Amino acid sequence: MKKIKAVVAVLLCFVMLLSMAGCGTKEKDAGGSTTTVEKPKNEEDKMKAYDPAITMTFNKSEVVTAYPEGMDAQNNALYQMWEDIMGIKVENSILCPSSSMTEKMQLAIGSNEIPDFGIVDATMMATLIKNDMVEDMTDVYNDWATDNLKTVTGQSDNALFAPVTRDGRYMAIPVANTLGDSYPIMWMRSDWLAALGLEEPKTMDEALDIAMKFATDDPDGNGQKDTYGLYLDKDLNGLDHIMSAYEVYSKDEYWVKKDDGSFMAGCTDEKAKVPLAKLAELYAAGAIDPEFAVKDTTKEEELIAAGKIGIYIGYFFNPLGVMKDCVKNVEGADWVAVKMPPAEGVASYKPGVALNVYGYMYAKKGIEHPEAVVKMMNQVCDGFAAPDLAKEPTEFYTKFNELALDDAIRTAGPNNLMPFQMQSNINWGEKFTAAVEAGEEHVEGKDADYQNVISTELPEEMSWAWKKVYLEGYLAIDFSNVRYSDYAGAPTDTAVKTQSLLNKQKLTDYISIIMGDQPVDYFDTFVETFNSIGGSKVAEEIKAAAE
Known part of the structure; x- marks a missing residue:
């Protein structure tokens, strides 16, 4: 009888253990997650606030230097909005400038005390994955992300996920930025074009011919040979965008997959000889500043401000910089935004750009609510990054724009006061142009900038600059036509050791x-040297990583 009771007792204990295992919240699923997450019952759940509120720690990169009175990085109106609308209280367990974030995260990894969620670069993400410190977010993302968020993060056939995908699984979620910040635009002195009777170029070859005429045909009419056709500085800013016109992708750390499956650094493509030869001709003819190789951006831009350079390859926002000084300093000076043209024989211009992300959002392994990371991103998507995708204004959108009207908050940047932000590829140039033509007084989502565009009280050069940015610059962007590197994973072991040396070799040669x-x-x-000092080894490692 005692033996029977003992057996029954053992069986009861076994059953209890099984039932406890079945009810636990730390059961590991096939995807590698350690947290059981319920699926949303409906679309409303994906935006629903937590009640009671939950607290999550975060790594905040601090960019604001002057906070509104009574506010700081932790206690401000935008963090409070976050809690009120989402039921998520964010605590900055790491708060530091962006330049110190890598060091701070390395210390957190060493002590096994990383924040509950955070934004890191691909290299840091690789370390977190290697140390098994983050949740597999595949199922959480697929279940909890709204269609709008999937549109923003899944752009270009999910290319933004590439650096954080392991065996087909998403170990983090890309925090998208706009391609507009990296899409090149050719700014040309339109008054010089008019003075020489020239039309805007249709090909890059025509553009470089115009650069030559800007240096040799006295476009400013002062009778002196004192103008240059093309801007270059010691870091060769703008050169990679010229190369792209010839289908050469020379940007640092940009890799091209060849037909045989191997990889090469884009800067070693033999096709680079053609644009380099054209630039050498410009330099020899005096169409490029003879001292460009010893001048940094600030120093070389002095020539733009003085009205001595005719072509500046930059971005949509450049008129707000030194170009406005040119307009102020030189009577009659004007610039026009020209869409980057392809080289002769190339169908269309496709710039080589880096992945347009602020970083990658991870969820710490074992946290209770990994879906909260996705819910936050849903709110930021519809309320800030891509409100045009939302069927109607969200509570987040309404409150954010209300707070943005406060002068002190607007000065600090309401987006900078949030825990994090995202951007989407909205062409604000089209929206601003339509609003101006219709006589609209406001443009929701970017009204502060729109007020500057339509203002009649700004200094003349500032009014000119704001109009150029949104009514010309933005319109020269083609968000649908870019080329990413064929390898977007974390830097290989050899790349970590030699990339700076490889970059310097390219620049020097x-x-x-x-x-x-x-x-x-x-x-x-140059190609032989580049490959011998690490380029070939990195290419081999990339091929192995891609297989």
């Missing part, structure tokens, strides 16, 4: 060719 210190065929020697 490209400048030598442009300045005529070396012939164009020296490019072959």
Whole structure:
């Protein structure tokens, strides 16, 4: 009888253990998650606030230097809005400038005390994954992300996920930025075009011919040979965008997959000889500042401010910088935004750009609510990043724009006061143009900038700059036509050790060719050197990682 009771007792204990295992919240699923997350019952659940509110720690990169009175990075109106609308109290367990975030996160990893969620770059993400410190977000994302969020994060066939995908699983979610910040635009002195009777270029070859005329045909009419056709500085800013016109993708850390499955650094593409030869001709003819190789951006831009450079390859926002000084300093000076043209024989211009992300959002392994990360991103998507995708204004959208009207908050930047932000590829140029033509007084979502566009009280050069940015610059962007690197994973072991050396080698040898210190065929020697100091090894590692 005692034996029977003992057996029954053992069986009862076994049953209890099984039932406890079935009810636990730390059961590991097939995807590697350690937290059981219920699926949303409906679309409303994906935006629903937590009640009672939950608290989550975060790594905040601090960019605001002057907070509104009574506010700081933790206690401000936008963090309170976050809690009121989402039921999520965000605590900055790491708060530091962006430049210190890598060090702070490395310390947190070492002590196994990373924040509940955070935004990190691809390299740091690789470390978190290697140390098994983050949740597999695949199922959570698929279940909890709204269609609008999936549109923003899944752009370009989910290309933004590439650096954080392991065995087909999403280990983090890309925090999207707009392509507009990295899409190149050719700014040209329109008054010089008119003075020389020239039309805007249709090809890059025509643009470089115009650069030559800007240096040789006295476009400012002062009878002196004191103008340059094309802007370059010691870091060769703008060069990679010229190269893209010839289907050469020379941007640092940009890799091209060849037909045989191997990889090469885009800057070693033999097609680069053609644009380098054209730039060498410009330099020899005096169409590029002879001292560009020793001048940083600030110093070289002094020539723009003085009205001495005719073509500046930059971005939509450049008129707000030194270009407005040119308009102020030089009577009659004007610039026009020209869509970047392809080289002759190339169908269309497609710039090589980096993945347009602020970073990657992880959820710490084992936290109770990994879906909260996705719910926050849903709110930011509809309320800030892509309100045009929402069927109607959300509570987040309404409150954010209400707070943005406060002068102190607007000065600090309401987006900078939030825990994090995202951006989508909205062409604000089209929206601003339509609003101006219709005589609208406001544009929701970017009204502060719109007020500057329509203002009659700004200094003349500032009014000019704001109009150029939104009524010309933005309109020269083609969000649908870009090229990403064929490898978007974390830097390989050799790349970590040699990338800075490889970048320097490219810069040094490209400048030598442009300045005529070396012939164009020296490019072959550059390729040999580049590959011997690490380029070939990195390419092999990338191929292995991609397989």
